[in-house]
Amino acid sequence: MKIDNKSIVPAAGGVVGQAGFSALIDTYTEQLYWHIRRMVVVHEDAQDILQEMWIRAYRHIGSYKGSRAEIHSWLYKIATNLCLRHLKRKYERRFIFFGDEKTNILDRFSECISEPPDSVEARFQKALLSLPTKQRTVFNLRYYDELPYAEISRITGMSETTLKTNYHYAQQRIKELMTR
Amino acid sequence: MKEFDFNEVGRRMPYSVPEGFFEKAEQNAYAAIADGTARHRPRIMRSTMAIASAATVFIGATVLGIHTFRDRQTVTDPQQQYCLLLTEVSDNTVEEISANYMEDYNDL
Numbered sequence: 001m002k003i004d005n006k007s008i009v010p011a012a013g014g015v016v017g018q019a020g021f022s023a024l025i026d027t028y029t030e031q032l033y034w035h036i037r038r039m040v041v042v043h044e045d046a047q048d049i050l051q052e053m054w055i056r057a058y059r060h061i062g063s064y065k066g067s068r069a070e071i072h073s074w075l076y077k078i079a080t081n082l083c084l085r086h087l088k089r090k091y092e093r094r095f096i097f098f099g100d101e102k103t104n105i106l107d108r109f110s111e112c113i114s115e116p117p118d119s120v121e122a123r124f125q126k127a128l129l130s131l132p133t134k135q136r137t138v139f140n141l142r143y144y145d146e147l148p149y150a151e152i153s154r155i156t157g158m159s160e161t162t163l164k165t166n167y168h169y170a171q172q173r174i175k176e177l178m179t180r
Numbered sequence: 181m182k183e184f185d186f187n188e189v190g191r192r193m194p195y196s197v198p199e200g201f202f203e204k205a206e207q208n209a210y211a212a213i214a215d216g217t218a219r220h221r222p223r224i225m226r227s228t229m230a231i232a233s234a235a236t237v238f239i240g241a242t243v244l245g246i247h248t249f250r251d252r253q254t255v256t257d258p259q260q261q262y263c264l265l266l267t268e269v270s271d272n273t274v275e276e277i278s279a280n281y282m283e284d285y286n287d288l
Contacts, residue, residue, distance in 0.1 A: 025209050030202045037195055047205070054209040055216035115194035122194040144191055171186075178184035 021061060024071070025054060031145070032079050038140045039083035041105055041112050041129070049086060053079045073154045076147075080137060080155055087133060105129055127177035131170055138163050139170040 032053065037046040056078050066074055091104050106129055115121050128136055134156075141152045142163075149160045156163070 022210075025206055029206050029209060033197075033202070033205060034193075038193070041195075043195070043197065047208075050205060051208055051212040055212050058213045058216070113194040114196035119194060120189050121192045124189045125194050143186075175184045179181055 021058065024057070024075070028072070028075055032075060035076065035140065035145060036079055036083055038125075038128075038144060039080070039137065040086055041108055043112065045086060045090075049079065049082045053082055056082075070154065073151050076141070076145075076151075077155045080141075084133065084137070123178060124174070127174045128170075130177065131173055134158075135166045135170040135173075138166040139174075142167050 029050070033046060033050050036049045036053070037043065040046050040049060053075070057075055064071070064074060087105070106126065109126060109129060110117060113122050113125070117123075128139065131139065137156060138152060138158070141147045141155065142149070147155075149163050152158075152163050153160050158166070
């Protein structure tokens with residue numbers, strides 16, 4: 001079914017305004033997809049999370065109390081939380097059922113890349129994936145999305161000092177792994 | 181050994197997406213919203229259903245608990261014990277229990 005953008009707009013009021021929600025989708029879909037993809041690696045998972053993110057954003061946009069400028073952080077926050085929940089459910093399961101192999105995100109990585117595994121891009125991403133999830137989230141938001149610490153703080157709920165420490169450790173660890 | 185320079189990789193990534201994916205993704209987002217909104221129940225309705233489910237489980241557990249407690253109450257009378265045993269064991273062991281019971285009962 002082809003959905004007319006205008007058909008969903010009237011229900012999305014509040015800070016975003018009448019024509020705003022369609023503009024949000026048009027503006028942020030690509031950038032949010034890449035943020036999600038870097039977090040969850042698998043394209044299909046990223047696609048599902050992106051859709052879920054827009055559904056949630058649409059449901060709650062009416063009660064959104066922040067400023068127009070902060071809506072970017074709000075969307076990133078929804079996306080990041082969904083990614084963290086997904087990673088926890090998919091890779092940190094306590095019980096392994098019959099025929100259900102234990103996997104980790106690095107096992108999936110080699111199936112999901114379009115560059116040779118020994119390319120600098122692939123090695124860099126692999127090094128990044130070996131970091132603890134918190135460090136990796138901070139690194140992605142700072143390095144790839146170039147967000148200021150104040151905004152990352154709004155997204156992750158961590159203090160700016162903690163973020164700076166996490167980013168520093170992430171950089172050091174990546175340097176070590178890439179120098180080997 | 182030469183230290184790794186982040187500029188060597190920049191923001192390049194080893195991932196790719198199918199051609200035309202982002203145009204399709206926007207359309208999918210609108211479709212997902214339409215579908216998700218249709219499936220979405222109001223919060224109050226979800227809360228009522230959650231409370232009703234919890235109440236059903238609680239009542240069920242209470243009834244089952246009382247029933248089990250009553251069954252497990254100590255029976256001191258040998259005849260009652262015998263009757264309870266007969267309801268709990270298979271036919272093969274009934275004769276054996278009967279024999280033991282008769283011995284015990286004769287001692288009384």
